[in-house]
Amino acid sequence: MKGCWEQLMHLSNDLSEMGVVLSRVNNSCRAATREPVNTSQTVNSICDREVNSTDSDHSSIIPIQNKAVCEPVELLVPALPVAARVERGYVTPQQVYNLLSAEAGQPALFDPFYILILDCRSAESYKDSHLVTARAAVTVIHPVLGCLVSCIELQKYSIILLYAEEGCSPVGSLRARVDSPDLQRCFFQLSHLGMDPVILLGGFSAFHTLYPFLCTPRMVLLEPERHTLTIYPSEILEEALYQGSAAQACDYRVIKNLHITHVVNATANSPEAFPNTLCYLTLSLTDDGQQNLVEALPLASRFINSALMAVPAGRVLVHCSTGRSRSSALTLAFLMEHRRWSLLHALRWLKERRACTAPNVNFLHQLLTYEELLFGSKLTSLNDIRR
Incomplete structure (x- = not known):
């Protein structure tokens, strides 16, 4: 991951001719440029309490106009999820x-x-x-x-x-x-x-x-x-990572009881309900076949990891409108990059904890591309994850 800005300088001319590519926005890149990510709309910022950040400017995300790739120097080695062994019954x-x-x-x-x-x-x-x-x-x-x-x-x-x-x-x-x-x-x-x-x-x-x-x-x-009960977001990683809906992200009882500190908002129109107390990464994403996740995947992954690795550790809620497609894509990107799980294993893990998980086909294709970028080869086929 480190040193990617230097690589980008040498590769930018060749990569500008490519189609859909993935931008590796990480701390070393941001420290080298001291410039915000290229955007075309008003966006919300990442909380400056984020750890691992090498500068104080705020990152943000919307679909980018100029695509460039900052590839990792070292490819990730796949790992398998490890779940607690539970006696039958x-x-x-x-x-x-x-x-x-x-x-x-x-x-x-x-x-x-x-x-x-x-x-x-x-x-x-x-x-x-x-x-x-x-x-x-x-x-x-x-x-x-x-x-x-x-x-x-x-x-x-x-x-x-x-x-x-x-x-x-x-x-x-x-x-x-x-x-x-x-x-x-x-x-x-x-x-x-x-x-x-x-x-x-x-x-x-x-x-x-x-x-x-x-x-x-x-x-x-x-x-x-x-019908009077409060329904809570799914717990993806114990006492750490949650995924749910926009309504849950706006419910103070949910935020308070789960001790949420960070929120990834994957919608285009849901407000930041508690901007004075929570740290937000707001993404203007739509759930359709045209939405490009080129910057959203690495930025959301970095944001989640920074929150979970903070001292004291934060708790993150990732949400879209219903907590099915856009939020699932971002959660899967984090599990692949920071747990080193293949897309297949990450998706199985997520569905076991949130059965309604359903990234659209466009997102699945982009996640497959992201997997190949992270690990250097295809570990999952579309048929594997559409069954």
Whole structure:
């Protein structure tokens, strides 16, 4: 990455004749030129709290008129994503957070039959606080009467989640039976009925530590009540990187509860909701077949990485209108460049955490070009990522 400005000086004549090319806007380039990126419209600035910056001018992004490439001196070596190993039958607090935040047209949590959450703790603990939309387990699986809900009703749920106060022992083990006997009883009775329940790893305690704002003493079951819930952005990297919609970026509860410090705004018309408290990179991008991401990909990638590497580390929200296409393209560029993942692996990782991820075909083509620039060869084919 370093020394790219010197290369650009020698290559500019040849590269000016090329078609779509990628501009590597990095600290060494900015320090060498001391000039802002060439723009043709009014744009917003990167916060001067950004680390790794070698000067104090503010970077910005819109489609550029004069294209030039500043290629990396050293190509990246691909790496594989490493996810935490989870015992079969368990889900992590982060996975549950993303389940509660899932969107497909509308928030999935608004559907009463999307997820059945059973609190297997004491009645007192449930009344004090529980996961949002959770029911006391005894209202479904009674210790004496057995299953109080018909199998037909249970089969309507896409997900059945159980949790105790704590616990991470393998389901069915002696330790698990001792630590959370009510949960184990519910798990095996539901399994006997043909259901496939999952258990929250670490229990309520682990989830509440990370996401207290998704715990409540209120009973929220009916559809009208569900429509009053705050739906949060998807968590892409734990306690670090989030992706969501423009509405979420303007919701103070979301910003406050997730401790967001930096925002990448990929829309052309959404305002900066909190300019006095947050650091913004605003991109004038449209979600269509003509939008050029030539500068947006490296600038967004740099901005996100700088925020996450700051001391103390920041938290970044990347958003477009619905959090599906433009924001996904920018998140994928960061995962490729700073996690060294191929586009295929980055896209799989992103979709596991935000199922509605759907960059348009134009963006996918440009991401494939960006991958080749970063790694020196094509690691992913369009067929791989359109399946």
